[in-house]
Amino acid sequence: MKGMSKIVKTVANFVYGFIIIFGFYIIVHGHLTPGGGFQGGAVVASAFALALVSYGSVNSQKFLKKDIFSLFESFGLTLFIVLAFSGLGITFFYNFLANSGNWFGDAAVIGTNPGNMNTGGLIPLMNIAVGLEVLSALGVIVLVMAKGAEFTRKKENS
Amino acid sequence: MKKIIFAVAFLIFASFLLVSAINMRTFGDPAISDMDDYFIENAQKETGANNVVTSIVFDYRGFDTLGEATVLFTAVVGIVALFRGVKK
Secondary structure, X not given: OOOOOHHHHHHHHHHHHHHHHHHHHHHHOXXXXXXXXXXXXXXXXXXXXXXXXXXXXXXXOOOOOHXXXXXXXXXXXXXXXXXXXXXXXXXXXXXXXXXXOXXXXXXXXXXXXXXXXXXXXXXXXXXXXXXXXHHHXXXXXXXXXXXXXXXXXXXXXX | OHHHHHHHHHHHHHHHXXXXXXXXXXXXXXXXXXXXXXXXXXXXXXXOOOOHHHHHHHHHOHHHHHHHHHHHHHXXXXXXXXXXXXXX
């Protein structure tokens, strides 16, 4: 894939950061608003796909690295499993931080309210872990497939 | 002969689907709602999260989410293995 025109590149430069910020907003507010790790990760990965389409697969290799993505992916899944095991004093996946009063441990406010970030116990941490895994997993898929398409076209031309 | 077997199988299958569609309960009126009532009553108090759907997905059914994340990981491993011969 070659890059697209200058107009597309400029607009992509402008929108790229906002899409990533919006995706991380969805991930971090997973326990208060609709959304969560999977949805927010997909939004962030769509920003990577936008960069790949507008700049072309050769140019975007400079700032989208496959090795870093696969590292983050393994880290996210491992963090999720470690968080699941950390409640093992009672059961697997026990939410021991909820309503405990310290980290993420406030009681939820019931009724119409703007939402308190410091609630939910393990749920926000698990959202972050899953979000990290999903965004880098979809990033790896997009990058590897773009590289494969480039390879196929080069072979057909020669 | 083959066509007759296909027609008979189709009729039996379609009649099963039709019967179950006719006997379906009206929307919002489940037969057994103990589990739903429990989640609506206690999810916010027990997990401390305002979003009940997230509290089910990441707390009550956390094992299911672990499976989903593992499926995604396996899909990525398969794709990377499929494209491993691609050089720059």
